[in-house]
Amino acid sequence: MRRIPGAPFAAAPPEAPLLIVEKAKGALVIAAADPAARRLGLSPGLALAEARARVPDPLVAERDAAADAALVERIADWCDRYTPLVAEDGGQALMLDITGVAHLFGGEAALLEDCLSRLAAFGITARGAIAGAADAARALARAKPGSVVPAGHEAAAVRDLPVALIGLEAAATTALMRAGLKTIGDLLDRPRAPLAARFDADCVTRLARLTGLAHHPISPRRLVPVALAERIFFEPIARTEDIEATLAGLAADVARLLEKRGEGGRRFEAVFYRVDGHVRRIAVATTRPNRDPKAILTLFRERLAALSDPLEAGFGFDLVRLGSFETEPFAEVATSLDGRARAEDAVADLVDRLGARFGPEHVLRFLPQDTHIPERRARLVPVLAAAGEEGGWEEAVPAGEPPLRPLSLFDPPEPVEALAEVPDGPPLRFRWRRVLHKVARAEGPERIAPEWWRMADDTLDRDYYRVEDEEGRRFWLYREGFWGHEATAPRWYLHGLFA
Amino acid sequence: MDGKSTARACIEALRRQVAAIEAGAEGEGEAARRVALDRGAVDAALGGGLRAGMLHEVIPAAIADAPASSGFALGLALRAAAKGAPILWVRTRAAARETGFLHADGLAALGLDPARLVLVHLDGAVPVLSAGVDIARCTALGAAILELWGDPKALDLTSERRLLLAAEQSGVTVILLRPGARAARGGAETRWSVASGPARPLPMNAPGPPTFDLKLLRHRHGPPAGPWRLEWNRDEQRFQPPPLLRDPDAVPRFGSLAPDSRGALRRRAS
Numbered sequence: 001m002r003r004i005p006g007a008p009f010a011a012a013p014p015e016a017p018l019l020i021v022e023k024a025k026g027a028l029v030i031a032a033a034d035p036a037a038r039r040l041g042l043s044p045g046l047a048l049a050e051a052r053a054r055v056p057d058p059l060v061a062e063r064d065a066a067a068d069a070a071l072v073e074r075i076a077d078w079c080d081r082y083t084p085l086v087a088e089d090g091g092q093a094l095m096l097d098i099t100g101v102a103h104l105f106g107g108e109a110a111l112l113e114d115c116l117s118r119l120a121a122f123g124i125t126a127r128g129a130i131a132g133a134a135d136a137a138r139a140l141a142r143a144k145p146g147s148v149v150p151a152g153h154e155a156a157a158v159r160d161l162p163v164a165l166i167g168l169e170a171a172a173t174t175a176l177m178r179a180g181l182k183t184i185g186d187l188l189d190r191p192r193a194p195l196a197a198r199f200d201a202d203c204v205t206r207l208a209r210l211t212g213l214a215h216h217p218i219s220p221r222r223l224v225p226v227a228l229a230e231r232i233f234f235e236p237i238a239r240t241e242d243i244e245a246t247l248a249g250l251a252a253d254v255a256r257l258l259e260k261r262g263e264g265g266r267r268f269e270a271v272f273y274r275v276d277g278h279v280r281r282i283a284v285a286t287t288r289p290n291r292d293p294k295a296i297l298t299l300f301r302e303r304l305a306a307l308s309d310p311l312e313a314g315f316g317f318d319l320v321r322l323g324s325f326e327t328e329p330f331a332e333v334a335t336s337l338d339g340r341a342r343a344e345d346a347v348a349d350l351v352d353r354l355g356a357r358f359g360p361e362h363v364l365r366f367l368p369q370d371t372h373i374p375e376r377r378a379r380l381v382p383v384l385a386a387a388g389e390e391g392g393w394e395e396a397v398p399a400g401e402p403p404l405r406p407l408s409l410f411d412p413p414e415p416v417e418a419l420a421e422v423p424d425g426p427p428l429r430f431r432w433r434r435v436l437h438k439v440a441r442a443e444g445p446e447r448i449a450p451e452w453w454r455m456a457d458d459t460l461d462r463d464y465y466r467v468e469d470e471e472g473r474r475f476w477l478y479r480e481g482f483w484g485h486e487a488t489a490p491r492w493y494l495h496g497l498f499a
Numbered sequence: 500m501d502g503k504s505t506a507r508a509c510i511e512a513l514r515r516q517v518a519a520i521e522a523g524a525e526g527e528g529e530a531a532r533r534v535a536l537d538r539g540a541v542d543a544a545l546g547g548g549l550r551a552g553m554l555h556e557v558i559p560a561a562i563a564d565a566p567a568s569s570g571f572a573l574g575l576a577l578r579a580a581a582k583g584a585p586i587l588w589v590r591t592r593a594a595a596r597e598t599g600f601l602h603a604d605g606l607a608a609l610g611l612d613p614a615r616l617v618l619v620h621l622d623g624a625v626p627v628l629s630a631g632v633d634i635a636r637c638t639a640l641g642a643a644i645l646e647l648w649g650d651p652k653a654l655d656l657t658s659e660r661r662l663l664l665a666a667e668q669s670g671v672t673v674i675l676l677r678p679g680a681r682a683a684r685g686g687a688e689t690r691w692s693v694a695s696g697p698a699r700p701l702p703m704n705a706p707g708p709p710t711f712d713l714k715l716l717r718h719r720h721g722p723p724a725g726p727w728r729l730e731w732n733r734d735e736q737r738f739q740p741p742p743l744l745r746d747p748d749a750v751p752r753f754g755s756l757a758p759d760s761r762g763a764l765r766r767r768a769s
Contacts, residue, residue: 346639347585347617354619354630362620366603366613378603383617393603393613399734402701402708403608407570408599435563440697443705468706472697473563497598499570499609499695499709499731 017055021048022063031063075124076221077279080271081319082115084225087218093141095134095218109148122277131157133212139165139184155211159185166210172200184210225323226265229253236275236316243272243313243320247300250322251293257324264289264330268296272311273319280311284356285384287348289330295349302356351383360384368393372448374495375411404446404466406476406496418477418492426465427477432494437469445479466498474498532670534578537729537738544715544724545689551579552670553688554635554663558680558716560694565598565678567695570709572644572674573609574731574738579672580641586611587634587643589619589627594646597678609709610733615641624651628658635665635673642672649679659686690717696728699741708732710741 017037021028028048030037037058042051051058069091076094079086082105085097098111105111108130119126129140132151139161140147149157158165161184163176176199181187187195187207196204208214229250237243247270258264269283284299304311354363366378367386418430426442444465460481468474476496533548542548549555555575559568576586588601603613619634621627624647631645645662647654659675663686666673675687692714698707707730714725729738 343584343639346637350587350634350637350640351617353633358619358621358626358630364618364620366616366618368603368613374602374604378613380600380618393607402698402706403605403733405604405608406599406602407566407573407605407609409602409605410599441700441704441706443701443703466706468698471563471695472710472712473567473695474698474706474709496602496605497566498605498706499566499573 016057016059017042018059018061019048019051020061020063022065074277074279075119075126077281078273078277079115080222080279080321081273082111084222084228085218085220086222087220089138089218093138095138097134097218097220098130112146112148118277131212133209134216134218135167135206135209136212138167139210151212155188158210159183159188163187166203166206168200168203168206172203175199176203223325225269225325226263226327227254227257227261227324228321229257229323230319230321233316233318233320236318237320238313238316243304243311243317244297244301246320247322248293248297250320251296251300254322254324255291255293255296258291258327258330261327262329262331263327264291265324266290266326266328267324268299269323269325270300271319271321271323272317273321274313275315275318278312278314282307282311284352285360286352287355287384288345289328290352291324291330295352299352299356302353306357355382355384371451373451374405374448375409402466403498406474407499409496410494413478413493413495416477416492416494418479420479423490424463424479424482427467427492430477430492430494432475437471437473437475439467440470442467448478464495535737536575536578537727537740539740541713541715541724541727541729541738544721545718546720549575549579550688551672552666554659554666554673554675554686556675556677556687556690556717558690558692559678560692560712560714562597562679564694567709567711568676568678568693569598569646570609570731571691571693571711571713572676573606573611574709575674576642576644576672577610577736578738583612583615584641585615585617585639586641587617587619588646589621589630589634589644590646591624591627591648592620592622593648594678595620597648608733609731610736624653628653628662631673632661632665635662635671636669637671638669640671642674644674644676646676646678647680648677650681656684656686659684663687685717687717688719689715692716692725696730699730707741711738 017040018034019030019037019042020032022031023029030042030044030046030048030051032044033042037055040055042055042058048060072088072091072094076086076088079094079096083096083098083101087095087097089095098108102108102111105114112128112130116126116128127141127145129137129145129147129149131137131140131147131149131154133154136149136154136158139158140149142165143161144157147157163181163184163186164173166173166184166187168176176187179198181190184207187203188211192204192207205214209216231246231250237246250270254265254268265286266289267283267285269281272280272282274280282300282303284296284303286295286299290296351363360382363383364380365383365386367381369376369379371377414432416430416432418427420427424445426444427439429436429438431437442465445463446465447461447463449461450459462478462480464476464478466474467477474497475494476498477492477494479490479492481490532551534551535542535548536545557568557572557575559565580586590601601618606613606616619630621630627645627647631643634640634643634645662673662675694712696710696712698710701707710728710730713727713729715723717723728741730741732739
């Protein structure tokens with residue numbers, strides 16, 4: 001496929017051949033050539049220097065692999081409008097599984113025509129073919145674009161195509177050509193066992209796939225939604241109110257579908273197909289399975305309002321879809337009389353809304369970890385991700401004790417200069433962030449040893465002290481290493497602050 | 500015809516009864532929505548306790564008192580929240596840089612089950628305030644702490660007023676924790692200045708429970724008051740004046756913690 005040259009090439013004469021070059025083995029080699037160039041005999045694989053010798057001034061552009069891939073991605077996204085099963089096929093092609101969807105577009109031929117003409121309107125020249133087997137469609141799209149082969153007739157359709165289109169490695173293809181097997185039909189006529197023995201076992205599998213005898217499913221790029229609703233507009237919509245009304249309708253549709261399955265979704269994705277081919281996906285997640293259309297709409301409203309890169313309607317959207325993923329069984333529960341279930345739901349809704357607005361990674365909760373190392377005792381995880389994971393927090397503090405762990409921890413601990421009366425005693429004074437603190441009270445040491453199963457060579461035991469300075473502020477300090485055994489000059493760190 | 504009008508009159512009477520009951524419940528709610536802090540001087544100055552479902556401002560006396568003010572704010576939240584109700588804490592990255600990350604064990608040591616806490620990490624005052632209004636509207640929350648450092652422009656009288664209105668409507672107590680705040684504006688129900696107070700020494704000269712030196716800088720329904728010294732009693736989840744010390748010099752200079760036969764930490768002389 002080729003994009004019709006835009007602004008950068010506008011100054012050049014239109015008939016000048018266009019070459020896309022890439023570096024190969026230290027030389028610039030033609031990677032792609034436009035029809036004008038191919039008419040002049042400049043084909044891919046030719047060195048640029050030689051091409052320049054033949055045609056004085058071709059238009060030359062360096063190949064941008066990332067941009068190519070991005071373009072194919074965007075086209076693949078756009079192709080979602082035909083079927084949810086879209087797969088990338090070797091970087092330059094797309095495979096669409098249109099089983100059961102063709103009638104929505106007026107038949108297979110009409111679907112192909114619709115797809116290619118819309119792509120042409122975006123300035124993209126594409127070729128396509130439809131067949132009952134993915135491999136046959138691929139070969140036909142290259143050799144006989146536009147063909148629509150009914151299921152079961154693949155063998156006849158691919159008979160006179162060159163063997164190169166089977167998709168074997170270059171060496172294997174050359175071997176077949178040398179043996180005089182030029183077309184796929186030549187291979188099909190021969191018994192399979194000698195073919196496999198002489199050339200490649202792969203050759204036989206590929207022939208079977210090509211003729212539809214072996215099924216080779218495509219692997220779609222995206223998850224297929226469990227419940228999906230869509231709205232197609234003949235008059236594209238662009239106003240925010242229209243978009244919201246559309247989403248409300250779609251949410252109600254999806255909710256109905258989910259209700260039939262007795263499920264609720266944990267993730268919803270709205271896909272906006274712009275008239276100019278741009279596709280935008282916006283997803284929201286929920287803490288519990290949900291199918292309340294109002295709640296879903298609220299989340300989308302939050303998300304749309306908080307997008308750093310707002311939804312650009314441009315000339316409008318002609319297709320809007322809403323799909324539900326990660327569904328879980330969800331029963332309509334009667335709210336209990338004390339309203340407790342409702343309270344939990346209200347908090348979950350708040351978490352969902354904040355997650356939609358700021359991103360789920362900003363709304364967190366603690367999950368306990370089975371360790372005694374203070375900084376690893378708890379893990380902060382997004383509430384959305386940790387829904388359902390319960391951790392038990394044992395009552396660690398005996399009654400009547402002051403807090404033995406600080407309210408806040410520094411990660412990493414901050415080094416302090418400390419002076420102790422005896423090397424293995426509590427500090428007398430310490431300097432933290434340039435302020436000198438004189439210790440009035442201290443308690444310790446509480447020795448916390450590293451876990452031997454994750455001990456690196458330089459991990460030392462820590463002796464923790466709870467200290468209060470003369471101003472009445474409380475700190476959690478530790479000395480690293482035993483004095484005299486592990487460390488000659490023990491280092492002190494401030495690890496936390498008490499309330 | 501006659502029957503219809505009697506029915507209508509009956510419904511009207513019932514409506515009036517319902518309205519009266521609702522108004523009564525509301526009135527009772529007003530009275531119940533005060534939480535006692537120390538059952539003493541502080542509650543007297545507040546006119547019978549801290550009003551829940553309001554906006555309260557907590558300001559550390561100095562930046563170094565930020566941890567103490569966090570502890571005090573948490574104490575207020577625990578007092579105001581219904582038992583087991585979730586508590587939401589909104590922090591900014593600046594706060595974590597200054598005072599470190601909240602430590603689950605430390606929260607538990609102050610009496611908050613870490614499973615009750617939802618922590619929201621945001622950047623900048625505008626998101627904190629916009630999230631704050633939504634949070635204050637969520638009736639299912641026990642209390643919310645919004646931590647805002649310095650004097651952000653976004654925090655003006657309007658935004659404080661918005662928070663206050665949301666809190667009043669939902670009944671959620673919102674505590675605005677403002678380390679490094681200089682400007683004093685009048686949006687909140689109360690404004691507290693908190694400094695870390697020297698804790699009551701325990702045997703072996705160990706530091707005691709969290710102790711706060713408080714001043715009531717502003718109170719919508721009364722004059723400023725204080726100073727007071729209160730300590731946080733974790734076991735009963737309330738503030739209390741520190742008990743009088745009998746003989747502070749009778750304790751040895753240093754002590755240490757060692758596990759006893761049951762594995763619990765016990766104080767002993769070193």
